[in-house]
Amino acid sequence: RxxxxxxxxxxxxxxxxxxxxxxxxxxxxxxxxxxxxxxxxxxxxxxxxxxxxxxxxxxxVTDQVMMQEALENANHRLNTLSGILRHDLSRRLAVLYGHLRLGVMKFNEPEVITFLAGIKEAANGIMRQIEISREYRDIGATPPAWIPVQSAFQSAVGRIEMGQVVFHPWTERLEVFSDPHLSTVFYHILHNAANSETGATRIIATYRICPDGCAIIIEDNGKGIEEPLKASLFVQREDSYGRGLFLANEILSITGMSIRETGIPGQGARFEICIPSEGYRVEGMF
Known part of the structure; x- marks a missing residue:
């Protein structure tokens, strides 16, 4: 006993x-x-x-087990099919890019060059959608885990061409309970901030303890985001500044986290990732 x-x-x-x-x-x-x-x-x-x-x-629980096995089998088949489709689309896009390069070399007329540029921009949009669907494929497939936030930031920055933008993450002791794709969340936020159109030269990531949990704060010193655009930042979009933030929001929501933009237009963008009280821990704090 x-x-x-x-x-x-x-x-x-x-x-x-x-x-x-x-x-x-x-x-x-x-x-x-x-x-x-x-x-x-x-x-x-x-x-x-x-x-x-x-x-x-x-x-x-036989019915539940059978249903779970059927769902896993269907998910596997769908992932296989989507992988085949992504591969075929990527191959066809490679052929299209090749023809576009030849077209630019062969034709000099401004109207034709403008027409080819429009086709290339459409092809770039398709390629971006392929990349996002590849990332979305595995979301939720692996159980959540405790992830060091600093390591996730470092992984995200390693995938971005930061140029002249300086990034300072001050999150060394913080861990959050998250889907393993947390670095993808940071990637999309930092990738948007590092875009030359924002005018940012510095990005800072910190965290603070709140009465109802913890908040990871990512802010830059760029132009910021106009108030009318904030409401649609985290809905599915085809392009522009918010591309990828819909995906980031979906990843965070798996473990009860949320994201919002609280920056002041003209003074920089400021994203707050809100973590429930049971979803974070700070080394040496408890």
């Missing part, structure tokens, strides 16, 4: 919210069709803190 369950001795048993839980498959049940069972036990403790009994339950 009161003995803790050893993961090495009973690897099939795990703890969930104070309960002991296990799943078993019994192949000879249900006329040989087999059943999936979920077993759980909750300890009953007396006034002295001693375990005096338990409440046990056994549930038939």
């Amino acid at each position: 009161g003995e803790k369950i050893s993961p090495d001795r009973y690897p099939e048993i795990r703890q969930e919210s104070g309960k002991l839980v296990a799943e078993r498959y019994l192949p000879n049940f249900s006329a040989g069709r087999g059943v999936h069972l979920r077993l759980s036990a909750t300890a009953l403790v007396d006034a002295g803190g001693n375990v005096s009994g338990a409440i046990e339950s056994i549930r038939d």
